[in-house]
Amino acid sequence: MGKVLILNQDYSALTICSVQKAFILVYLNKADIVSVSSEGEIRTVTRTFPRPSVIRLHKYVSLPYKGVILSRQNIFRRDGHECQYCGATADLTLDHVLPRSRGGKSSWTNLVTACKTCNSKKGDLTPEEAGMPLKRKPIKPSFIMFLRDFSGKIEKEWEMFLGKKNKDETVWNE
Incomplete structure (x- = not known):
């Protein structure tokens, strides 16, 4: 059904979730909609709600480690x-x-x-x-790079929080 970018109280990118989860956070008054999606609305039997694209939590969530875990699958992702x-x-x-x-x-x-x-x-x-040169120098991806490059389709509204990827940019180089 789509994805929504969740921002912490200070507008820093936190994670990406489903539209359903984001709607519940907004409906329970735990988050505000920062940006509305252009992909339609959420309809119930009696009401229509805006479909969120970016939401911001009311309370700050402290994350002890905000990085990308070194794993086999994440190395594969980094290298395309x-x-x-x-x-x-x-x-x-x-x-x-x-x-x-x-x-x-x-x-x-x-x-x-x-x-x-x-x-x-x-x-x-x-x-x-x-005599086997690497196509790209291996780097440690940042959390923002990971969110931006592997969340699938990036909404235009997310770019100001995740940064825009240049069209000729390789998968992990900024």
Whole structure:
């Protein structure tokens, strides 16, 4: 049915939720509508309500950790589900840019998506030593980048809170 951007009391992006959940927060007077969606209205048997696109909570929600968790799936998302050496989209695995056997750690800046063929070909070498340059330098995504790039369709009303992605921008580079 659609998605809604939830802002904290200070207008910082918090998360994305369903239209139903956002409507309940507004209806229970726990949030205000900041921006209305152009995709229609919410109708009940007796009433019609504006469909929210962005809402702001009345009370500030403190989040102890507001970052993107390092996980296999999030590395794949960051890299656009394609091998960072050849661009393949099948048989994907993770590769340590600096191999673990040579002191490489499992971190955002040392892990990339690689197909099994490239991972085997690179072996225990660095990309430079193997003559296999990376398509993009691995970076740690910010929370805002994660919300912006993986929530599916970004509403125009969200851009002022999440930032606008340039049309020629690669998946994770700002």
